[in-house]
Amino acid sequence: MPPTTRSRVRTRTPVTPESLESLVMLGGPAISPDGNRIAFVHKKIGNKNNYVTNIWMMNADRGEPFQFTAGDRDGTPIWSPDGKSLAFIGGRQKGAPQVYVIPADGGEARAVTELPEGSVYQLKWSSDSRTLAFCFRAQADDMTEPARKERTESGGTTPPLVTEEIFYRLDGDGYFGERRFKLFVVDLETNKHRMVYGKDSLGFLDYDWAPDGRRMVIATNRSKRAFHQPEKAELLILDVNTGKSTPIPDLPKGPKSNPIWSPNGRHIAYAGRDGKDGTYSTENLGLWVCDARHGRAQCLTQKTDWCLLAATLSDTSEASFEPWIAWSGNDRILARIGWHGEAHVARFNRNGSGKPRMLTLGRVVVSPGNLSADGRRMAMTVDQPTGPAEIHLGRLNANSIAMKKRTHFNDEFVKSHSIAKPTTHWIRSEDGTRVQAWVLRPTTGRGKRHPGILEIHGGPHAQYGWGFFHEFRVLANAGYVVVYSNPRGSKGYGRDFCHAIRGTWGTVDWEDIHAVAKWMTSRDFIDSKRIGVMGGSYGGYMTNWAIGSTNMFTAAISDRCVSNLVSMAGNSDFPLEPNKYWPGNAWDSPEGLWASSPIRLMGQARTPTLVIHSEGDLRCNIEQGEQVFSALKQQNVPARLVRYPRETSHGMSRSGPPDMRLHRLHEILDWWKRWFSGKKKS
Numbered sequence: 001m002p003p004t005t006r007s008r009v010r011t012r013t014p015v016t017p018e019s020l021e022s023l024v025m026l027g028g029p030a031i032s033p034d035g036n037r038i039a040f041v042h043k044k045i046g047n048k049n050n051y052v053t054n055i056w057m058m059n060a061d062r063g064e065p066f067q068f069t070a071g072d073r074d075g076t077p078i079w080s081p082d083g084k085s086l087a088f089i090g091g092r093q094k095g096a097p098q099v100y101v102i103p104a105d106g107g108e109a110r111a112v113t114e115l116p117e118g119s120v121y122q123l124k125w126s127s128d129s130r131t132l133a134f135c136f137r138a139q140a141d142d143m144t145e146p147a148r149k150e151r152t153e154s155g156g157t158t159p160p161l162v163t164e165e166i167f168y169r170l171d172g173d174g175y176f177g178e179r180r181f182k183l184f185v186v187d188l189e190t191n192k193h194r195m196v197y198g199k200d201s202l203g204f205l206d207y208d209w210a211p212d213g214r215r216m217v218i219a220t221n222r223s224k225r226a227f228h229q230p231e232k233a234e235l236l237i238l239d240v241n242t243g244k245s246t247p248i249p250d251l252p253k254g255p256k257s258n259p260i261w262s263p264n265g266r267h268i269a270y271a272g273r274d275g276k277d278g279t280y281s282t283e284n285l286g287l288w289v290c291d292a293r294h295g296r297a298q299c300l301t302q303k304t305d306w307c308l309l310a311a312t313l314s315d316t317s318e319a320s321f322e323p324w325i326a327w328s329g330n331d332r333i334l335a336r337i338g339w340h341g342e343a344h345v346a347r348f349n350r351n352g353s354g355k356p357r358m359l360t361l362g363r364v365v366v367s368p369g370n371l372s373a374d375g376r377r378m379a380m381t382v383d384q385p386t387g388p389a390e391i392h393l394g395r396l397n398a399n400s401i402a403m404k405k406r407t408h409f410n411d412e413f414v415k416s417h418s419i420a421k422p423t424t425h426w427i428r429s430e431d432g433t434r435v436q437a438w439v440l441r442p443t444t445g446r447g448k449r450h451p452g453i454l455e456i457h458g459g460p461h462a463q464y465g466w467g468f469f470h471e472f473r474v475l476a477n478a479g480y481v482v483v484y485s486n487p488r489g490s491k492g493y494g495r496d497f498c499h500a501i502r503g504t505w506g507t508v509d510w511e512d513i514h515a516v517a518k519w520m521t522s523r524d525f526i527d528s529k530r531i532g533v534m535g536g537s538y539g540g541y542m543t544n545w546a547i548g549s550t551n552m553f554t555a556a557i558s559d560r561c562v563s564n565l566v567s568m569a570g571n572s573d574f575p576l577e578p579n580k581y582w583p584g585n586a587w588d589s590p591e592g593l594w595a596s597s598p599i600r601l602m603g604q605a606r607t608p609t610l611v612i613h614s615e616g617d618l619r620c621n622i623e624q625g626e627q628v629f630s631a632l633k634q635q636n637v638p639a640r641l642v643r644y645p646r647e648t649s650h651g652m653s654r655s656g657p658p659d660m661r662l663h664r665l666h667e668i669l670d671w672w673k674r675w676f677s678g679k680k681k682s
Contacts, residue, residue: 548601
């Protein structure tokens with residue numbers, strides 16, 4: 001007797017917080033110069049409350065991937081131009097990452113540096129495959145492991161940090177005082193490294209080797225007031241042997257980053273903007289190209305409304321706010337563009353002629369790696385809402401990139417778990433503005449009304465979109481309708497849409513959020529009497545604004561929030577500059593900052609609120625969350641504070657210690673269960 005349809009249905013497992021332990025997170029795709037192999041970073045949660053990251057390898061066209069390194073803290077694979085070696089940054093020595101090189105056909109990786117404790121980033125080969133360049137910042141002598149051990153043994157006290165620099169810390173990076181990243185090269189024959197450039201005032205320098213292997217282009221800011229003067233950024237041409245540097249002339253004043261040399265050495269593409277705003281801004285970050293000797297820069301995105309800084313947020317991959325640029329031959333330039341929740345690769349003609357063209361399409365988030373030497377192949381990750389990112393091979397055609405999925409690490413997870421497709425909707429705000437939103441419904445209980453949760457993204461100048469979000473899946477599998485949207489202030493909808501909230505948070509962005517919340521109450525699958533609101537960072541800010549502006553929400557969760565812009569002006573890793581993004585300042589003209597501070601609305605708040613914050617958050621100081629918690633408790637509004645330790649940071653929900661990430665998700669589930677069930681515990 002043939003099996004019934006019911007018996008053939010596969011039982012699917014709900015996505016839970018612990019499902020995070022089964023996910024494989026992939027990144028750093030790097031294709032070999034001949035286009036035949038792809039190296040990438042394989043990351044998953046280990047058995048010691050850690051992340052195990054190794055480099056894996058596979059044939060670009062067929063066959064299964066295999067583990068290539070075994071350091072368990074290896075990343076950033078970079079192929080040598082001759083294709084014989086792979087370089088990477090390994091954290092095999094605690095606190096002292098080193099540059100490693102391993103033969104492309106396998107073998108033992110060897111460390112080519114003996115750096116002291118510190119941080120390493122931006123690893124790049126010279127064209128002759130004999131030299132590697134990298135950026136390094138040393139740890140302070142009194143904060144190294146030997147110094148700490150000596151203090152412990154002698155009963156000494158942790159030394160103070162003393163600085164005269166306004167930029168002395170960075171969330172996720174810690175306190176570094178006046179130390180800055182500097183540019184080094186290491187000779188692979190002698191393993192000797194030397195500094196070739198150390199004059200960047202902030203340590204945010206970017207660089208690229210010239211095709212001749214003797215020069216570099218460096219995007220840098222040497223101003224003594226670089227933090228306040230991003231328009232002083234310049235492109236320098238550095239002779240690596242002599243150390244002589246020459247600025248490229250005739251460039252617009254404004255931020256500059258990610259310079260990339262054309263294959264013939266005649267031109268340089270870079271990300272930039274004309275004006276006094278820094279890289280992070282409501283203004284579009286454009287794609288520029290200049291002559292390597294004479295400058296004469298031209299913006300290739302000026303006829304579009306695209307921004308190279310439109311990051312798509314996720315909690316299964318680190319959101320990249322870095323632009324991506326690559327040359328496809330000498331006359332075409334590729335760049336990643338975020339638009340309407342998607343992220344794609346676009347092509348531009350170097351001379352500015354013709355219309356830019358999107359080479360990838362679809363409801364996906366594409367994160368490109370590098371191109372093969374002939375420019376015909378590309379390594380990339382492709383993320384979509386029904387499954388975490390996987391490695392793809394991209395084949396560049398005349399007007400498109402054909403993408404072929406090459407890894408399947410998360411396929412079984414997707415097949416065995418309840419993962420529904422989100423639907424997208426355009427909702428009219430009060431003034432008629434169209435706001436894009438997504439709805440993720442529970443996979444069970446069709447035809448029933450479910451509690452709804454409105455998620456608000458951080459940034460605010462970023463976007464939600466067509467990527468996989470583990471947290472959303474956990475909530476949907478717990479029986480909640482999850483709605484997430486891109487209100488004004490988001491990237492991916494043009495300059496004016498983003499610019500609308502500059503210096504005036506809590507205005508049209510709240511109108512958009514409120515419109516989405518009211519739309520939720522009209523859906524026949526959402527229980528209009530059980531709707532919650534939550535968000536992190538700026539999403540926490542807007543959650544605070546929401547509970548101070550309306551009592552329509554059953555409960556709320558304010559995560560790593562902003563509450564008081566007056567106090568945050570001086571205690572964030574990026575202090576708010578007077579009369580720039582925000583009007584006035586925090587000391588003698590705080591009116592503009594206070595007008596946009598949701599703490600001033602807390603006297604009207606009556607919504608039960610869970611406040612989540614990390615002691616190690618250097619972006620939004622923990623006092624921001626404490627102010628909300630204290631204000632609510634003083635007024636007898638039900639509130640709960642979850643204070644995570646200093647080992648966690650602003651990005652804890654996507655890259656924090658695994659046990660803390662799981663704890664956070666369970667706190668969130670418990671909070672919604674408490675208030676949606678009607679059991680109002682004190």
